[in-house]
Amino acid sequence: MLTYEVYLRQRWQAGETCVKTLFEEIKIQGYYGRYTILAAFLANYPRPSYAPTLPPAQKEFSYSSRRLSRLLGQLAVEWPETDRPFLKHLLHSNELIGQVHQLSLRFKQLMQDRQAEELANWCADAEGIPVLSGFVRGMRQDFAAVEEAFRSEWSNGQTEGQVNRLKTIKRTIYGKAKFDLLRLRVLTRNWTTPPN
16 A cells, blocks of 8 residues: 555545545556555545535426416516516417417406407407317307306305305314204304304
8 A cells, every 4th residue: 555655645635535536546556455445544634624616506496387377377567576587488489378378468357347348359369279279168158158247247256255165164074063063163153242
């Protein structure tokens, strides 16, 4: 080992601290000893005080289809600042995604402005897009009802909310109680005084 000590010291000071690499290098020079002997010999060598500088790790980020569809249903000014460059690139690089984005914004505006008379035109534009054709087909099955929903001031949101609340309560006590307890839990929400 003493034959190779000068070479090992030079390499160590140059920054090569991998025992396996040094073992391969001195084997070429004629070293016939074992790897473990070299490892034990180099164990006493001082480690360099500097730490290797590596670039900071970047977490890979991906968009789920649900998140993308939610973001593309918004105006560009409503997008979070971190998502804006990617979404702009996506819209400019794929014409179909750009069309879907514009149509979804237009549909949203028609709903907000209650423009039922423009709905037929929107359907004609959207049915040529494969992603929206199923949606348009479903609307056309009962087009009169959809048009009326666009015109009407009334909403069944309250009813849907109450049905959702009832189902949630039912799920929490499923298999644990009878109908009497479910009835009490649904009704007690509206009581201002304790029941008799």
